[in-house]
Amino acid sequence: MQGGVAIAGLSPIVVPIFISNIGCPHRCLFCDQRQFSDPVDPEDVSRIVLDFIASCDRPDKRRRLIAFYGGSFTGINPDLSEKYIVVAQRLLKQGVVHGIKASTRPDMVSGRILSRLKDAGFVELELGAQSMDDKVLDASGRGHGAEHVIRASGLVKASGMKLGIQIMPGLPGEDRESFRRTVDEVVRLNPDCARIYPTVVMRGTGLFKLYEKGGYEPLDIDEAVSRSLYAYIRLTQAGCRILRMGLPPSKGLRIEAGPYHESFGFLVKAKAYRIMTQRLMEHAGSNVQVLVHPKDVSELLGYRRNNIEELCFSYSFDEDLPRGYVQMKGATERGCIQLKDIIEYIL
Numbered sequence: 001m002q003g004g005v006a007i008a009g010l011s012p013i014v015v016p017i018f019i020s021n022i023g024c025p026h027r028c029l030f031c032d033q034r035q036f037s038d039p040v041d042p043e044d045v046s047r048i049v050l051d052f053i054a055s056c057d058r059p060d061k062r063r064r065l066i067a068f069y070g071g072s073f074t075g076i077n078p079d080l081s082e083k084y085i086v087v088a089q090r091l092l093k094q095g096v097v098h099g100i101k102a103s104t105r106p107d108m109v110s111g112r113i114l115s116r117l118k119d120a121g122f123v124e125l126e127l128g129a130q131s132m133d134d135k136v137l138d139a140s141g142r143g144h145g146a147e148h149v150i151r152a153s154g155l156v157k158a159s160g161m162k163l164g165i166q167i168m169p170g171l172p173g174e175d176r177e178s179f180r181r182t183v184d185e186v187v188r189l190n191p192d193c194a195r196i197y198p199t200v201v202m203r204g205t206g207l208f209k210l211y212e213k214g215g216y217e218p219l220d221i222d223e224a225v226s227r228s229l230y231a232y233i234r235l236t237q238a239g240c241r242i243l244r245m246g247l248p249p250s251k252g253l254r255i256e257a258g259p260y261h262e263s264f265g266f267l268v269k270a271k272a273y274r275i276m277t278q279r280l281m282e283h284a285g286s287n288v289q290v291l292v293h294p295k296d297v298s299e300l301l302g303y304r305r306n307n308i309e310e311l312c313f314s315y316s317f318d319e320d321l322p323r324g325y326v327q328m329k330g331a332t333e334r335g336c337i338q339l340k341d342i343i344e345y346i347l
């Protein structure tokens with residue numbers, strides 16, 4: 001069954017198959033995917049997928065996907081990519097998974113390749129855009145421009161697959177203005193989903209050498225959180241699902257500098273609640289009692305409770321309040337602040 005089942009309330013199982021840097025024409029300045037994993041051999045894909053799914057809770061009730069990550073899937077030489085496609089297609093036909101996805105470079109996408117992927121059961125392609133500013137792309141050694149991202153996004157959309165976009169706040173040459181423009185452009189691409197990975201300096205990369213020579217200064221964690229929050233709000237308001245913010249923890253990761261935090265996504269959302277609460281307190285006074293949906297309480301309190309300890313507010317929760325809102329207790333709708341209301345206070 002292509003496209004798969006979606007069962008309310010249960011998250012999909014996404015089995016990552018790392019093809020670390022396979023298909024990449026060169027190494028981008030910041031990248032070393034082999035720190036996450038060695039590339040998986042096509043012969044090992046079935047076993048990895050079956051083991052992964054067997055280790056998950058209620059796999060029979062969840063949508064299950066194979067995801068080829070960490071390289072440029074559409075740039076892999078055809079003999080090897082066919083091996084990956086054939087094994088994934090077999091798992092799809094056997095009903096082990098419901099769909100296949102991959103990530104790739106925007107300059108390695110063509111109608112012909114997309115049609116092969118679509119026929120094989122691919123349901124989504126993520127493009128590593130990273131920035132929509134040609135100067136930033138150039139300084140990051142990407143080897144493509146923003147035009148490639150626009151063209152490739154159109155082709156993915158036209159193919160019927162879902163479009164994912166990855167962006168990296170804090171690349172060399174980026175300032176706030178450049179980042180805001182990147183977000184504007186990405187919103188125009190109308191992606192279905194996105195990932196926001198603030199740039200970190202990994203040992204063994206060109207960016208590490210540049211950093212050592214004093215030619216690159218990473219964002220501090222506050223600025224990375226702010227830029228990510230700006231992108232998070234703009235993109236979610238445009239109907240795009242944010243799949244991840246910040247790099248996932250990984251044993252082999254050798255981060256030398258930059259805004260890495262194991263709970264980066266939480267920091268971003270907690271900052272949103274901090275700003276919303278501050279705005280509410282400015283409007284209604286510091287004695288206000290803040291109401292949120294019960295599932296938003298952790299973000300309201302902040303990382304290690306720093307929001308509540310620094311702003312000193314009392315709170316309670318209300319199941320009828322939508323997610324992403326803060327409200328004054330007893331207030332009408334005018335006493336409510338939601339994510340879109342704080343966009344101008346972030347960057």
Ligand code: SF4
Pocket residue numbers: 021024025026027028031032033070071072105128
């Ligand atoms: S950033 Fe993407 S395209 Fe560049 S080397 Fe890494 S995996 Fe390849």
